[in-house]
Amino acid sequence: MHTIEVAGVLIDTRHYVNGERLASPATYTNTSPIDGSFLGEIARGDADSVNAAVAAARAAFPAWSKLGPKKRGELLNKLADLVEANVETLANIETLDNGALLRSHLRGVMPRVAMNIRFFADYAINDLHHDAFETRGHTNNITWDPSGVAALITPWNAPLMLATWKIGPALAAGDTVVLKPAEWTPLTASYFADLTKQAGIPDGVFNVVFGYGTEAGAALTAHTGVSRISFTGSVPTAKIIAHAAADNLTPVSFELGGKSPCIVMADADLDLAAEIAVEQYDNAGQVCLSGTRILVHESVADSFAEKFRSKVAALKQGDPRDPDTDIGPQVHQVHFDRIKGFVDRAVAEGQDIVWGGGPNAELGGLYFQPTLVKNPAPGSEIVSAEIFGPVLCMQTFLTDDDVIAMANGTEFGLAAVVVSGDRDHAKRITDELVAGTIWVNCFFVRDLRAPFGGSKKSGIGRDGGTWSFDFYADVKNTVVSPNGWKE
Numbered sequence: 001m002h003t004i005e006v007a008g009v010l011i012d013t014r015h016y017v018n019g020e021r022l023a024s025p026a027t028y029t030n031t032s033p034i035d036g037s038f039l040g041e042i043a044r045g046d047a048d049s050v051n052a053a054v055a056a057a058r059a060a061f062p063a064w065s066k067l068g069p070k071k072r073g074e075l076l077n078k079l080a081d082l083v084e085a086n087v088e089t090l091a092n093i094e095t096l097d098n099g100a101l102l103r104s105h106l107r108g109v110m111p112r113v114a115m116n117i118r119f120f121a122d123y124a125i126n127d128l129h130h131d132a133f134e135t136r137g138h139t140n141n142i143t144w145d146p147s148g149v150a151a152l153i154t155p156w157n158a159p160l161m162l163a164t165w166k167i168g169p170a171l172a173a174g175d176t177v178v179l180k181p182a183e184w185t186p187l188t189a190s191y192f193a194d195l196t197k198q199a200g201i202p203d204g205v206f207n208v209v210f211g212y213g214t215e216a217g218a219a220l221t222a223h224t225g226v227s228r229i230s231f232t233g234s235v236p237t238a239k240i241i242a243h244a245a246a247d248n249l250t251p252v253s254f255e256l257g258g259k260s261p262c263i264v265m266a267d268a269d270l271d272l273a274a275e276i277a278v279e280q281y282d283n284a285g286q287v288c289l290s291g292t293r294i295l296v297h298e299s300v301a302d303s304f305a306e307k308f309r310s311k312v313a314a315l316k317q318g319d320p321r322d323p324d325t326d327i328g329p330q331v332h333q334v335h336f337d338r339i340k341g342f343v344d345r346a347v348a349e350g351q352d353i354v355w356g357g358g359p360n361a362e363l364g365g366l367y368f369q370p371t372l373v374k375n376p377a378p379g380s381e382i383v384s385a386e387i388f389g390p391v392l393c394m395q396t397f398l399t400d401d402d403v404i405a406m407a408n409g410t411e412f413g414l415a416a417v418v419v420s421g422d423r424d425h426a427k428r429i430t431d432e433l434v435a436g437t438i439w440v441n442c443f444f445v446r447d448l449r450a451p452f453g454g455s456k457k458s459g460i461g462r463d464g465g466t467w468s469f470d471f472y473a474d475v476k477n478t479v480v481s482p483n484g485w486k487e
């Protein structure tokens with residue numbers, strides 16, 4: 001039995017290699033974080049499955065790369081159409097597999113999956129361009145050539161969204177792909193593979209290998225047949241992948257963690273600030289760019305905290321399939337225990353837990369209460385480490401210099417949020433912040449034309465628009481002399 005029924009559709013639990021399904025001798029068990037129910041036995045990829053997938057991707061590369069952006073774009077747009085036609089199915093599968101809100105998958109995430117494919121396909125046709133320029137009469141012509149096989153290693157917090165953010169530009173650039181999705185959330189990748197087949201994407205252009213990071217992931221990132229490695233995940237894993245990539249000098253793109261500041265200035269609209277603060281619990285806190293350190297000016301700290309408290313009190317925790325639910329479960333027992341460990345240690349240190357502080361006893365399972373730690377001891381674990389759960393810290397500040405130092409005072413630099421009523425003041429702060437993305441009086445406004453990525457330990461490189469193609473393609477300059485022509 002290699003298929004399971006999930007959300008009313010059949011999903012193949014084997015790898016997808018060269019347009020066909022490929023089993024592995026071993027499997028691993030996949031369960032739903034909603035209630036621990038069994039979902040299926042998934043192929044546990046090893047070096048053999050990775051070798052087969054990379055060989056298929058390499059064999060498919062010459063034809064796919066020669067097809068050109070227009071013909072590739074037609075197929076990729078067909079794929080985007082199919083994703084759009086299957087939004088409900090994909091949303092239901094993803095919610096069962098990773099426990100994130102069905103409501104969000106339906107309204108935002110799965111439509112965005114289609115957009116990830118469509119945007120980069122169209123961008124390669126219409127926007128990927130650099131004006132030629134002259135050097136002493138010689139013309140510089142810049143092009144983006146396909147580079148080979150892109151190895152994509154993706155996380156579980158937004159599985160198909162983050163995967164297609166890589167798949168879209170890689171395929172549009174003319175690369176072929178081997179995707180290794182996170183072991184806890186393999187299902188949408190399998191269903192998506194079927195959609196690529198239906199869209200007419202040639203066999204071998206898109207391949208999926210399931211399994212553990214330390215097995216399938218390690219084999220893929222160490223493979224000499226791979227031309228690019230794009231990874232979204234944790235800093236420790238990024239270091240391991242960087243070592244593997246170093247042996248082959250394979251270029252890497254890393255989107256890693258964060259401990260982003262959410263700054264509430266004295267002149268801020270406090271209702272807006274509270275609204276933005278409560279959004280930091282989205283996806284049960286499993287969002288790399290969350291502003292998990294709320295830095296609020298001392299003079300407004302009490303009134304802000306009251307407004308924030310009443311918004312948090314209104315959050316409904318429960319089954320992510322219920323449209324009224326705001327916070328679902330954590331993705332997996334291992335991750336739940338990790339979060340609980342952070343909070344238990346903070347409690348043992350005597351840190352001030354304002355609300356939450358542990359599992360939701362009523363719901364049991366993997367449901368962790370939204371938690372706030374007030375004025376954590378400077379340098380303590382809870383305020384420096386990425387927790388990746390519904391756990392926020394709140395600290396106060398007095399001067400701009402203070403808040404800039406606090407905001408920049410971690411090893412991360414993924415994002416920052418500034419809430420202020422004064423444009424000039426807000427600009428003075430944002431000018432000093434070290435972060436890949438800064439939101440002013442808003443949160444999570446994203447545009448695929450914009451660069452996205454992390455500074456410091458939050459990543460290497462930027463995704464979005466031309467930045468994505470700069471990574472997946474081989475950027476080439478052909479310098480043509482005015483001399484030597486027989487014309």
Ligand code: ADP
Nearest residue numbers: 154155181182212213214217218233234237240
């Ligand atoms: P987490 O610890 O939260 O699961 P990771 O960064 O370890 O985060 O996981 C993100 C992705 O990286 C997953 O697809 C995982 O399987 C993969 N991964 C984990 N370890 C390795 C490794 N040694 N080599 C390649 N990929 C890995």
